[in-house]
Amino acid sequence: MHFDFTEDQRLFRDSVRNFLRSEITSERVRGLWESGPDTALWSQLVELGLTGVTVPEEHGGLGMDELDFVLLAEQCGYVALPEPLVHTALVAVPTLKEIGGGLAATWLPRVAAGDALVLVGLAGWVEDGDRAQLLLLERGGELHAVDPDAAELRANASVDPSRRLFTVRFNSAAEAIAGTAVVGAARDRGALGAAAQSLGLAQRMVDMAVAYTGERKQFGKPVGSFQAVKHHMANVAVRLEYARAPVYRAAWSLANGHPRAALHVSQAKLAACEAAALAAKNCIQAHGAMGYTWEVDLHIYMKKAWALAGAWGDTGFHKQRVSDALFEDKLPIGAGATF
Amino acid sequence: MELRFSIEDERFREEIADWLADNLTGEFAAIRFRGGPGDEHMFPEERKAWERRLAEGGWTCIGWPEAYGGRGASIEQQVIFHEEYARAGGPGRMGHIGETLTGPTLIAFGSDEQRERFLPGIRAGEELWCQGYSEPSAGSDLANVKTRAEFDETSQQWRITGQKVWTSLAHESDYCFVIARTEPDSAGHRGLGFFLLAMDQPGITVRPIEQMTGTSEFNEVFFDEAVCGAGDIVGAPGDGWKVAMGLLGFERGVSTLGQQMLFQNELDEIVREAKRNGAARDPMIRQRIADAHIGLKIMRYNSMRTLSGNADDGSLQPEAMIYKLYWSTWHRNLGKLAMDVLGPEAEICAGAPYELNRLQSLFLFSRADTIYGGTNQVQRNIIAERALNMPREPRG
Numbered sequence: 001m002h003f004d005f006t007e008d009q010r011l012f013r014d015s016v017r018n019f020l021r022s023e024i025t026s027e028r029v030r031g032l033w034e035s036g037p038d039t040a041l042w043s044q045l046v047e048l049g050l051t052g053v054t055v056p057e058e059h060g061g062l063g064m065d066e067l068d069f070v071l072l073a074e075q076c077g078y079v080a081l082p083e084p085l086v087h088t089a090l091v092a093v094p095t096l097k098e099i100g101g102g103l104a105a106t107w108l109p110r111v112a113a114g115d116a117l118v119l120v121g122l123a124g125w126v127e128d129g130d131r132a133q134l135l136l137l138e139r140g141g142e143l144h145a146v147d148p149d150a151a152e153l154r155a156n157a158s159v160d161p162s163r164r165l166f167t168v169r170f171n172s173a174a175e176a177i178a179g180t181a182v183v184g185a186a187r188d189r190g191a192l193g194a195a196a197q198s199l200g201l202a203q204r205m206v207d208m209a210v211a212y213t214g215e216r217k218q219f220g221k222p223v224g225s226f227q228a229v230k231h232h233m234a235n236v237a238v239r240l241e242y243a244r245a246p247v248y249r250a251a252w253s254l255a256n257g258h259p260r261a262a263l264h265v266s267q268a269k270l271a272a273c274e275a276a277a278l279a280a281k282n283c284i285q286a287h288g289a290m291g292y293t294w295e296v297d298l299h300i301y302m303k304k305a306w307a308l309a310g311a312w313g314d315t316g317f318h319k320q321r322v323s324d325a326l327f328e329d330k331l332p333i334g335a336g337a338t339f
Numbered sequence: 340m341e342l343r344f345s346i347e348d349e350r351f352r353e354e355i356a357d358w359l360a361d362n363l364t365g366e367f368a369a370i371r372f373r374g375g376p377g378d379e380h381m382f383p384e385e386r387k388a389w390e391r392r393l394a395e396g397g398w399t400c401i402g403w404p405e406a407y408g409g410r411g412a413s414i415e416q417q418v419i420f421h422e423e424y425a426r427a428g429g430p431g432r433m434g435h436i437g438e439t440l441t442g443p444t445l446i447a448f449g450s451d452e453q454r455e456r457f458l459p460g461i462r463a464g465e466e467l468w469c470q471g472y473s474e475p476s477a478g479s480d481l482a483n484v485k486t487r488a489e490f491d492e493t494s495q496q497w498r499i500t501g502q503k504v505w506t507s508l509a510h511e512s513d514y515c516f517v518i519a520r521t522e523p524d525s526a527g528h529r530g531l532g533f534f535l536l537a538m539d540q541p542g543i544t545v546r547p548i549e550q551m552t553g554t555s556e557f558n559e560v561f562f563d564e565a566v567c568g569a570g571d572i573v574g575a576p577g578d579g580w581k582v583a584m585g586l587l588g589f590e591r592g593v594s595t596l597g598q599q600m601l602f603q604n605e606l607d608e609i610v611r612e613a614k615r616n617g618a619a620r621d622p623m624i625r626q627r628i629a630d631a632h633i634g635l636k637i638m639r640y641n642s643m644r645t646l647s648g649n650a651d652d653g654s655l656q657p658e659a660m661i662y663k664l665y666w667s668t669w670h671r672n673l674g675k676l677a678m679d680v681l682g683p684e685a686e687i688c689a690g691a692p693y694e695l696n697r698l699q700s701l702f703l704f705s706r707a708d709t710i711y712g713g714t715n716q717v718q719r720n721i722i723a724e725r726a727l728n729m730p731r732e733p734r735g
């Protein structure tokens with residue numbers, strides 16, 4: 001039993017963090033909101049090898065797993081990275097690996113090399129669909145490999161302007177390539193990615209609010225010295241700090257094929273998204289009217305957190321999964337059954 | 340990262356599980372699942388006997404180094420011990436203050452002589468301890484203690500005069516550790532000493548305080564020239580605050596795992612009750628039970644993470660500051676959830692005049708969780724100022 005990351009995992013995280021924080025400034029995110037996706041940014045991510053982190057070595061990747069990537073996803077959240085990197089590494093690549101065969105052999109090397117974008121869409125939605133070279137689309141619980149040119153994609157404006165969500169329809173003749181297990185696993189990995197990014201987003205909002213309340217003065221004192229403000233922030237800090245362990249736990253369970261991985265994912269998604277929602281609420285409050293403006297960056301992170309809360313299974317979906325497990329005796333609930 | 344137990348650890352699990360199954364029988368069958376939080380006043384004699392039985396089996400103080408009579412058990416083994424103890428319905432530990440607070444404090448800060456005198460009694464399950472920190476004017480502001488300690492040169496003894504309050508299990512304890520002022524004109528955390536006092540002496544009077552449960556687990560303790568020897572101060576006069584705070588650090592160590600297992604038993608009972616009386620069909624109740632389950636897992640994962648020596652990845656020096664606020668709030672909510680699951684039945688006492696069932700006791704006792712050991716407000720101040728580095732509040 002050792003609940004900790006390795007030195008290598010941390011170092012990798014640190015180098016990605018440094019890159020993201022220096023490159024993905026809030027101005028750049030705002031710029032991309034206006035201009036749409038920027039191939040230069042994606043090329044930078046490819047150059048760092050990030051699209052291939054979870055691709056097996058024989059296909060030109062680094063051969064790492066969910067546990068290695070989860071710390072990176074957290075950092076993507078911190079900068080509200082407006083690119084489908086987490087989706088690529090945590091959803092598309094593992095799904096291709098599970099499908100295997102010729103499809104995996106063809107597409108995994110291209111994803112690792114940055115020559116192709118493969119995206120998974122569930123329930124008639126797909127993010128960044130117009131940029132993909134291959135779509136893996138769910139319908140009726142089964143997954144279909146679809147050429148984007150053969151799909152009908154309709155763009156939707158999203159409350160998170162960097163999330164380019166498409167409604168997608170495709171030819172009903174397309175043959176299914178995988179069933180419910182692969183679809184469920186894709187959803188769980190998507191949920192893990194959303195949870196990890198939510199941790200980063202919450203941290204970003206906390207950092208902003210702590211900095212702001214340390215400077216803003218009222219009644220002759222920094223507003224951050226008032227207990228009512230402090231206690232709001234402390235509540236966020238507790239939720240956020242405590243949401244990390246379940247996210248890492250879920251990553252480990254997915255990487256190791258734990259039989260209750262789906263349940264661990266639901267715990268993680270709920271904990272992290274609730275932490276981010278509380279962070280958003282309290283950090284806006286701590287900023288006063290400034291927090292309500294378009295000019296202050298807080299809403300960039302708040303809106304991504306908002307979007308992620310509903311992605312890959314919303315609160316209702318995940319909570320129901322937990323309570324069903326508890327009440328249907330599928331879950332040993334005795335004192336020893338804690339890990 | 341490895342979240343599975345090793346084969347040796349699983350063997351250890353069998354060993355303790357077997358021992359508990361063999362020993363929680365006969366005279367001890369009646370105290371299974373008893374004596375936990377809110378129920379701590381129950382069956383004191385049987386539970387004292389149980390402490391001695393545990394000690395005979397070598398199951399007290401397992402985390403202490405072998406040199407001090409422990410097993411030097413690894414973190415994993417301690418986790419397993421607590422899991423199996425709770426699973427088997429092991430009764431609330433009477434010896435926990437000595438085992439988890441006094442012992443580690445003496446091991447860290449005490450003299451050899453103090454270790455030789457006090458550790459064996461704790462290890463044997465024979466000497467019980469209580470914690471004399473709070474006073475009428477020193478609650479959240481613990482450094483405001485007024486109890487005085489004077490060294491009497493002729494008798495070569497310390498004389499302690501003053502009053503402690505809210506002292507849990509003082510009426511059952513053999514010893515008390517007390518913080519008292521060694522420098523008469525000092526204030527705040529300077530000029531304090533940390534003393535080890537025998538409870539059975541003419542200078543000490545214990546008066547129970549009745550709680551809202553109708554029972555008494557905590558007490559007022561009056562010191563009127565109570566005495567202890569020259570060697571019964573831990574550290575030097577003036578070091579009291581350092582020792583007292585060091586001790587609070589131990590409060591948040593492995594002992595938290597035992598607590599979480601008790602929580603798990605309570606949650607299981609609530610789930611069973613909800614299934615029995617149909618509350619499990621109420622979607623609101625199901626959601627709240629799911630939330631409670633997740634909250635408990637979160638505590639558990641975090642404890643394991645902390646115990647793995649995790650230094651990085653977050654921001655806060657997490658466990659120390661956060662755990663108390665998290666668990667107390669969680670447990671207070673659990674108490675309310677238990678009552679909502681019971682529905683109208685919750686309002687009927689188990690017996691006259693004021694006998695409560697386990698869940699009712701849980702509800703009432705959990706009102707205190709957010710108060711003792713540092714109130715939620717004080718915890719939030721600490722988290723904001725020390726973990727988030729927010730501007731300090733001017734202090735009077």
Ligand SMILES: Cc1cc2nc3c(=O)[nH]c(=O)nc-3n(C[C@H](O)[C@H](O)[C@H](O)COP(=O)(O)OP(=O)(O)OC[C@H]3O[C@@H](n4cnc5c(N)ncnc54)[C@H](O)[C@@H]3O)c2cc1C
Binds near residue numbers: 227505712714716720
């Ligand atoms: C069941 C139980 C068992 C206990 N057992 C023991 C024991 O064994 N040994 C022992 O020494 N003590 C024990 N205590 C005492 C416990 O540690 C104190 O109750 C606790 O420290 C709070 O002190 P107080 O009760 O004096 O509350 P006060 O300090 O008077 O607080 C009253 C209210 O004011 C708030 N407040 C106080 N200061 C601040 C501040 N700076 N900022 C914001 N809000 C503030 C508090 O949060 C609280 O809401 C026990 C208490 C209970 C309930």
